[in-house]
């Protein structure tokens with residue numbers, strides 16, 4: 001039975017990156033649909049649900065992607081509603097690559113910080129720069145899920161507050177605080193972990209600002225496009241140490257992101273009832289890291 005992946009994308013063109021990773025990860029047939037909306041997704045999902053039966057349903061799966069995260073989430077809700085009982089197929093949700101990228105960043109941080117121990121994690125302070133973007137929001141959510149105290153930083157305090165509220169709505173125990181960029185000088189001194197998740201090609205921390213992060217143990221810059229998101233971090237940095245600080249660049253994290261993405265696609269075809277969202281991708285990343 002061939003492994004068929006339905007790539008459902010909310011953008012006008014389905015993302016080629018997601019398609020190529022799917023093929024590399026073992027999808028034998030790729031059915032790509034663009035401009036997918038909650039109102040149009042149900043017949044597509046029915047097509048996946050009703051063509052194969054029983055154990056053979058595991059050989060069909062769905063990937064939900066696209067650059068507009070709320071739009072993908074709305075489609076995901078409709079997909080969930082369309083399934084019933086055992087008549088379902090496995091689903092991977094990765095809008096804008098945000099879930100796989102954020103999971104990879106948290107896996108990298110966990111190599112150096114006690115994120116697996118909830119008591120120890122609750123003593124840690126993380127600062128997520130560009131915290132209102134897809135990747136920053138997800139990184140904040142995953143860290144908060146580990147018990148870390150998280151500050152989401154934005155140029156707009158209101159945008160940061162809205163993103164914190166969205167995390168709290170999902171995780172009422174989350175310790176997430178919004179902050180505006182002009183509060184950075186006060187925040188940097190107490191950060192154990194900094195994740196820079198700003199837009200490509202935007203520098204969020206200058207050399208001088210980074211120098212003020214005196215208690216920072218791990219800094220991850222996810223921007224691969226010059227100038228660096230954090231001055232002094234190279235895209236290829238992977239656990240490079242600068243004094244007591246460990247740094248990762250976008251490519252240093254990107255390898256882990258790709259492994260998580262491929263492993264998640266492979267996992268889809270092991271059963272017909274997986275629903276792989278950010279937290280599940282983090283678990284996959286942790287398993288991959290533990291196995292090396």
Ligand SMILES: NC(=O)c1ccc[n+]([C@@H]2O[C@H](COP(=O)([O-])OP(=O)(O)OC[C@H]3O[C@@H](n4cnc5c(N)ncnc54)[C@H](OP(=O)(O)O)[C@@H]3O)[C@@H](O)[C@H]2O)c1
Nearest residue numbers: 101130132133134135154155197198199200222223250254
């Ligand atoms: N390594 C990988 O595998 C991988 C994969 C995917 C993405 N990425 C990278 O991860 C980073 C985050 O991705 P994303 O899609 O979440 O980014 P994004 O949505 O483009 O931007 C994230 C945030 O950056 C802030 N921002 C935008 N323009 C700015 C400017 N001129 N000055 C200061 N702040 C600005 C915005 O926050 P406010 O407007 O609220 O300030 C925005 O919400 C990007 O650099 C992306 O290229 C890496």
